[in-house]
Amino acid sequence: MTTSVPCEGCGTSLSLPSADHPALCEDCTRKAGLPPFAPSQRPALPCARCGHAEIVRVRMRERTVVTGQQANEERVAPVAVTFDRAVTYKGFFSKEQVPMPVAETDKPFGLLDAHVCRACGFVEWYAQEPEAIPIGAVYGTALVVAKPKS
Ligand SMILES: [Zn+2]
Numbered sequence: 768m769t770t771s772v773p774c775e776g777c778g779t780s781l782s783l784p785s786a787d788h789p790a791l792c793e794d795c796t797r798k799a800g801l802p803p804f805a806p807s808q809r810p811a812l813p814c815a816r817c818g819h820a821e822i823v824r825v826r827m828r829e830r831t832v833v834t835g836q837q838a839n840e841e842r843v844a845p846v847a848v849t850f851d852r853a854v855t856y857k858g859f860f861s862k863e864q865v866p867m868p869v870a871e872t873d874k875p876f877g878l879l880d881a882h883v884c885r886a887c888g889f890v891e892w893y894a895q896e897p898e899a900i901p902i903g904a905v906y907g908t909a910l911v912v913a914k915p916k917s
Pocket residue numbers: 774775776777778779791792793794795796
């Protein structure tokens with residue numbers, strides 16, 4: 768079952784899968800610098816600190832500058848925990864790609880959702896698709912495996 772609502776950005780009629788889906792078309796989502804919609808990973812529980820029932824889910828964004836555009840043109844982009852590695856070609860005439868230690872900002876991993884308690888302001892973070900986050904020094908990540916309790 769779908770529900771029909773106007774896009775909050777441009778007014779275009781949208782057909783949404785559910786009422787908790789953001790009422791923003793794909794174009795307005797991109798213009799707003801929001802991450803693509805994903806269901807919340809946080810269960811609908813009260814605040815872990817104070818027990819308040821109202822929690823604000825925030826798709827985290829950060830300020831950025833668009834490269835190849837006018838100088839100092841500021842935009843917003845989704846916040847991620849890390850990025851893929853950029854690749855380059857082995858040689859000028861080679862089709863063989865080699866990874867570089869440079870971040871590929873178009874390929875983020877672990878887009879961040881913050882869940883803010885409406886009463887005390889306590890914030891819980893959740894990264895989307897945590898199983899896909901790459902591990903390694905060039906990603907700024909390390910895998911820590913908890914020891915079993917003795
Ligand atoms: Zn729109």
